[in-house]
Amino acid sequence: MRIPEGLTIPIELDRTTRRPLQDQLAEQLAGAVDRGLLAGGCRLPSTRTLAERLHVSRGVALAAYEILYARGYLEGRRGSGSYVAARRSAPPDQCRPPAPAGEHVDCTPGQATGEGFPLAAWRAAWRHASFQPPPVRELPRGGLPELRRAVAGHLRRTRGLGCDEHQVLITSGLAHGLRLVLDALGGPGRVAVQDPAPPVLRQVVADSGRRAVALPVDRDGGWTGAVPPACTTAVVSPDGGPPFGAVVSALRRQQLADWARREEDHLVVEVVGVHVAPAAAPLPRLSNLAGVRTAVVGDFRTVFAPSLRVGYVLLHRDLLKALPPGAFGDEQPSHVAQSALAHLLTEGSVLRRLHQLERLFSRKDALVRAALAPLGPAVRLAPPGAAGTVVVHLPDRLDAECVHAELHRRGVLVPTLASFHLPGRPAGNALVLGHGHLPEQVLRGVLDELVDVLHVEHPAVERAIGL
Known part of the structure; x- marks a missing residue:
């Protein structure tokens, strides 16, 4: 029975039961x-x-x-x-209409969450931005001065980067910033890309007409080999990024900085994630070690929402001088978006949101580990690393691709570790579960499906042995 006035949900009362x-x-x-x-x-x-x-x-x-x-x-x-x-x-993700048949729960890492969204601060920032008259001229090269100043202050507080507003250039996002850096400053040919890493990094390299080659990273964060020959640019995430989130040691950072300084055309591009760098025992920053030959790229899409297409590039002053005219003049975010983000940064809303996300991710990480613990030692979880991500290592008898396919059939998309590696690179038999963006109720449903599929006797995912 439906109630047409004020309530449009089905209510069914069973008058045959003794329940009141x-x-x-x-x-x-x-x-x-x-x-x-x-x-x-x-x-x-x-x-x-x-x-x-x-x-x-x-x-x-x-x-x-x-x-x-x-x-x-x-x-x-x-x-x-x-x-x-x-x-x-x-939460906003739960208030959507029911998903159409065939839509999957996407557990790919690096997505934004609406949980605990600071709506009051968001509204105040856009209201503040809308009260300002729009500029009658083109936006300044590099972005609004107030946003560049706010981003520089944010990077000093959260990343320990010594920089000022003149070194910050505003972009339309991380991928846009990386492409602009490669086109303006990177050498031709091959680019060393941290491996494993989010697929978007190698996709940007390919879109720029260059070839991505692997710069292997182990679970402890150390680069397991030197930068491949003939590469003049290296793209890395030394402070932890999907899938493992391993933080690169001070020694390895120094070695990469030495490589960057060895030749004038060498360049290190540091990709910044959403987490706040730990205050205790901070590691040296690549940009401080390598000096001139570094660029830092990042954005705020996973802090608030993908629709906030505002990112940044941080360059050494000498690299700024080497930029071709107009290199960062096109495809800038709108004046209103830049002004709103400047307000969010200045008022401390971004930093508060980052700390909030860390608490959310930590709670959900514990939920994932507790749910998978009954599977025993055969299913091994990587130590906590990348924010909102858990790597699930499978026993040999369970094939990661088959598990991925079975979960996909059930409406859950969990990428394999192989998808984070360059083609042809050896990959562990593992899944990469991005959980930070999922409402807790949805995450529990995902974990129920995952536990069921990973059951030791599940026939659909057992690796064929001896056939």
């Missing part, structure tokens, strides 16, 4: 709130209207509402009625 009707009604309304079908602030029908529509006594409706009030699902407004409590509303 008010308990059934309260449970179904609470479930609708938990699933995001009733959002925070949604007004519910009066008890009289609800009773009439469901053909129950008003006392049943009143008792159900009292249960929901006691459990914190509802709040009253004087003279206005009953509303879903704002604090009980589901």
Whole structure:
């Protein structure tokens, strides 16, 4: 039965059971709130209207509402009625309409989460930006001065990078910034790319007309070999990035810095993730070690949302002089977007969000590890590393590609470790589970499917041995 006025969810009351009707009604309304079908602030029908529509006594409706009030699902407004409590509303990802048939839960790392989104600060920033008259001329080369200044301050606080606003250039995102750096400053031919690494890095290299070659990184973060011959540019994430999140040691950083200084055309591009660099025992920054021959690229898409297409490039002053005219003048973010982000950075909203994300990721990491622990030592989890990501190493009898295919059949997309390696590179038998962007309820469902698929007797994923 549907209630057309104020409530458009199905309510089914079983009058053949001994369970009280008010308990059934309260449970179904609470479930609708938990699933995001009733959002925070949604007004519910009066008890009289609800009773009439469901053909129950008003006392049943009143008792159900009292249960929901006691459990914190509802709040009253004087003279206005009953509303879903704002604090009980589901995260934005849960408030979407039901996914169409065939849509998958995407567990690829590096996605933004709407959980705990700082909506008040977001609104204030865009309101602040919209109150300023738009410029009548083209945006300054390199971006708005106030944003460049704010980004420089942010990098000093969170990354320990010694820089000023004149070294910061604003881009439309990490991929855009990396492409611009390669085109403006990188040499032709081959580019050494950290391996394994997010596929977007090698894709940008390929799109620039260059060939990506592997700069192997082990689980401890050390580069296992020198930069491949004939490479004049190296793209790395020394402070941890998917899949392993391993932090490169001070010795390895120094070796790469020495390589960068060896020749005038050598360049190290450091890709910055979303996490805050630890304050305790900080490691030396590549940009400080290598000096002139470094560039730092990053963006804010996973801090807030992909729609905030604003990133940055940090260059040494001498490299700025080597930029071709207009190298960073095109494809800039809009004036309003730059102004809003400057406000978010200046007011401390970005830093607060980063710390919030670290807490969220840590909690979900613990949830993943607890859920997979009953599988025993055969399924090994890599130590905590990249934010919001867990690498799941499988026993030899379970083939990662088969597990990936079975999960995909069940509506869950979990990439294999092989997808983070350059083609032809040896890869471990593992999955890379990105969990930080998933609402907890969705993550629990993913883990239920994963545990079921990884069960030692599951026939669909056992590796064929001796055939």
